[in-house]
Amino acid sequence: MATKEIAGKTVSLTEEGYLTDPSQWTREVAQAIAAEEGISMTDAHWKVIDFLKKDFAETGVLASMRRINKTGGIPTKDLYELFPEGPLKKAARIAGLSKPTSCV
Amino acid sequence: MKKILIIGAGTAGTMMAVHLSRKLNHKEWAITILDKDENHYYQPGYLFIPFGIYTKKDVIRKGAKYIPAGVEYLLAEVEQIIAEQNKIKLKDGREIAYDLLIIATGNNIHPEETQGMVENGWRKDIFDIYTADGADALSKIIPDFRGGKVAIHVAEMPIKCPVAPLEIAFLTDWYFTKKRIRKDVQIDFVTPLAGAFSKPATAKVMGHLLQERGINMVVDFGTERVEQGKLVSYDKRTVEYDLLITTPTNMGDELMARSGLGDDLNYVPTDKHTLQAKAKDNIFALGDATNLPSSKAGSVVHFQSEILMGNILNYIQGKELKESFDGHSNCFIESGYGKAFLIDFNYELDPVEGTYPLPFFGPFSLLRETRLNHIGKLSMKFVYWNILLKGIPIPGISAKMGRAGKIIFEA
Ligand SMILES: Cc1cc2nc3c(=O)[nH]c(=O)nc-3n(C[C@H](O)[C@H](O)[C@H](O)COP(=O)(O)OP(=O)(O)OC[C@H]3O[C@@H](n4cnc5c(N)ncnc54)[C@H](O)[C@@H]3O)c2cc1C
Numbered sequence: 001m002a003t004k005e006i007a008g009k010t011v012s013l014t015e016e017g018y019l020t021d022p023s024q025w026t027r028e029v030a031q032a033i034a035a036e037e038g039i040s041m042t043d044a045h046w047k048v049i050d051f052l053k054k055d056f057a058e059t060g061v062l063a064s065m066r067r068i069n070k071t072g073g074i075p076t077k078d079l080y081e082l083f084p085e086g087p088l089k090k091a092a093r094i095a096g097l098s099k100p101t102s103c104v
Numbered sequence: 105m106k107k108i109l110i111i112g113a114g115t116a117g118t119m120m121a122v123h124l125s126r127k128l129n130h131k132e133w134a135i136t137i138l139d140k141d142e143n144h145y146y147q148p149g150y151l152f153i154p155f156g157i158y159t160k161k162d163v164i165r166k167g168a169k170y171i172p173a174g175v176e177y178l179l180a181e182v183e184q185i186i187a188e189q190n191k192i193k194l195k196d197g198r199e200i201a202y203d204l205l206i207i208a209t210g211n212n213i214h215p216e217e218t219q220g221m222v223e224n225g226w227r228k229d230i231f232d233i234y235t236a237d238g239a240d241a242l243s244k245i246i247p248d249f250r251g252g253k254v255a256i257h258v259a260e261m262p263i264k265c266p267v268a269p270l271e272i273a274f275l276t277d278w279y280f281t282k283k284r285i286r287k288d289v290q291i292d293f294v295t296p297l298a299g300a301f302s303k304p305a306t307a308k309v310m311g312h313l314l315q316e317r318g319i320n321m322v323v324d325f326g327t328e329r330v331e332q333g334k335l336v337s338y339d340k341r342t343v344e345y346d347l348l349i350t351t352p353t354n355m356g357d358e359l360m361a362r363s364g365l366g367d368d369l370n371y372v373p374t375d376k377h378t379l380q381a382k383a384k385d386n387i388f389a390l391g392d393a394t395n396l397p398s399s400k401a402g403s404v405v406h407f408q409s410e411i412l413m414g415n416i417l418n419y420i421q422g423k424e425l426k427e428s429f430d431g432h433s434n435c436f437i438e439s440g441y442g443k444a445f446l447i448d449f450n451y452e453l454d455p456v457e458g459t460y461p462l463p464f465f466g467p468f469s470l471l472r473e474t475r476l477n478h479i480g481k482l483s484m485k486f487v488y489w490n491i492l493l494k495g496i497p498i499p500g501i502s503a504k505m506g507r508a509g510k511i512i513f514e515a
Binding site for chain 1: 298324
C-alpha cells in the first residue's frame with residue numbers, strides 16, 4: 001500500500017492503484033484516475049460510476065458487467081466503448097472500489 | 105412432527121440427506137428430498153466422454169438409489185418457493201409446507217444468453233461438455249475431425265468447475281496428438297479472464313503448460329456474439345473456428361427468479377460462512393446454487409455439507425450458527441498424456457505446492473503434474489458413487505483447509 005497525491009488530495013492506494021479507503025473518493029479524484037487511464041469523463045461515464053457506487057452501497061459487492069447491463073440499464077457494448085480494455089477493472093478503479101475478483 | 109425439505113437430489117442434496125438422516129431424531133423430524141430429474145449425474149465424468157474414455161452410461165445413475173432409508177424421495181419439479189409462508193409449490197399444483205428448507209438446485213448452462221450461439225450451429229459445430237448430452241454429441245463427431253481450428257471457449261464467469269475448460273484444452277491436444285493429426289489442428293483457448301485461471305499461482309503454471317502444448321491463449325475476451333464459424337468480442341476481436349467447444353453462461357435454476365430468491369444469475373444470496381440464505385433464517389443453501397465466492401465444485405459441496413450439517417443442528421437447538429465455511433476447495437486438473445495436477449485452496453489462500461491429503465506423505469502432489477494425480481482423478485468416479493455420496497469419511501480430508509505440508513504464498 002502506498003499514498004499518493006491525486007487532485008490535491010492524499011489518498012491510499014493498492015499496488016495496482018485502487019483506493020483502499022472509499023471515504024477518500026471525490027469526483028475530482030475519480031476524474032484524475034480516469035485521466036491516468038486515458039479516459040475523459042462524460043455524463044455516460046458518470047452514469048456507470050454512479051451506478052457502481054450506489055449498487056455497492058446496497059449490496060456490498062462490485063456489480064458484474066451482467067448486473068450493470070440488466071439492473072443498471074447500461075449495455076455491455078457501451079461499457080467497452082466507454083472504458084476500453086477491461087471495462088470493469090477501469091470503472092471499479094475510477095469509482096474508488098476494489099479490483100474485481102473474477103470468481104473461481 | 106417437523107419437516108426438513110431439500111430441493112435438488114444432486115451432489116449437495118444427496119450428501120445433506122445422508123448427514124441429516126444420521127444426525128436428526130426421526131421421531132421429531134421428517135426429511136423429504138425432491139428432484140425434477142430421476143437421474144443423478146457424475147458431472148466430472150463428462151470431460152472424458154468426448155475422448156472415448158467414458159460413455160454416458162458411466163456417469164448416470166438413478167438418483168433414488170443414493171437416498172438413505174427413512175428419507176422420502178419425490179420426483180417432482182418445484183415451481184415456487186413461498187418463503188413468507190414456509191411452503192413450496194410443485195409444478196403439478198401440490199403444496200408442501202416445511203419448517204426448514206435446504207436449497208441444493210445446482211446450476212446449468214444457458215447458451216441462449218450469448219447472441220447467436222444457439223442459432224449458428226448449436227450441436228452442429230458448437231458443443232458443450234457441461235451436460236451429458238453435449239459431451240455425448242461431441243463424442244460422435246470428434247473422431248471424424250480431420251483438422252482445422254478448434255476453439256475452447258468460456259462465455260462468462262462464474263462457471264462450475266472453473267478448471268474444466270483447461271482440462272478440455274489439454275485433452276483435445278492429447279487426443280489429436282494420439283491420432284497423429286495434431287499438426288493439422290490449431291487449438292485456441294478463449295477466456296474472459298486475464299489469464300489461464302483466476303488464482304494467480306495456478307494461472308501461471310497453467311499458462312506455461314498451455315504454451316508448452318502449443319495451445320494459443322486468447323485472454324480478456326468478452327464474447328459479444330457467435331457468428332457462423334466465428335466468435336466476436338465486445339472490443340471487436342474475432343476468433344475463427346471449425347469446432348467450438350464452449351462453456352456457455354452458467355445460471356442457477358429459474359425457480360429462484362420465480363420465487364424472488366435469486367441474483368442476476370439466479371444464484372441464492374447466501375452467507376459465505378454460515379450457509380444461511382440471506383432471505384430468511386429457516387432457509388439454507390449449498391453447492392452450485394449459491395452466490396458464494398468459492399468454486400462451484402463437488403469437493404466444495406462435500407466440505408460445505410459438513411459445515412451446514414453442524415449449523416442446522418445449531419439452528420434447531422436455537423444456538424448460534426458457529427460452524428464457518430472457509431471456502432476450502434480442491435480439484436484434480438487432468439492434463440492429458442496420463443497425467444494430472446491437484447490444487448487445494450480457500451477464500452484467502454492461492455493454490456500452493458506441497459502434498460495432499462497428508463502433509464509430506466501425499467500421496468498426491470499439489471500444483472505439479474504427476475501420473476499418480478491422474479490415477480487419483482480417474483478413481484474419483486468410484487469414490488464419488490461409493491464413498492462421497494454415501495457420506496463415508498476419507499482419512500485426512502477435512503472441511504477446513506490444512507496448512508501443513510504446503511508451501512504457501514499469501515494471495
Ligand atoms: C464438466 C464438469 C466437470 C466437473 N469436474 C469436477 C471436478 O473435477 N471436481 C469437482 O469437485 N467438481 C467437478 N464438477 C462440479 C460438480 O459436478 C458440481 O459442482 C456438483 O455436482 C454440484 O452439486 P449440486 O448438488 O450443487 O448441483 P447438482 O449436482 O447439479 O444437483 C442439482 C439438482 O437439483 C435439481 N433441480 C434443480 N432445480 C430444480 C427444481 N426447480 N425442482 C426440482 N429439482 C431441481 C436438478 O435436477 C439436479 O439434480 C464438474 C462439473 C462439470 C459440469
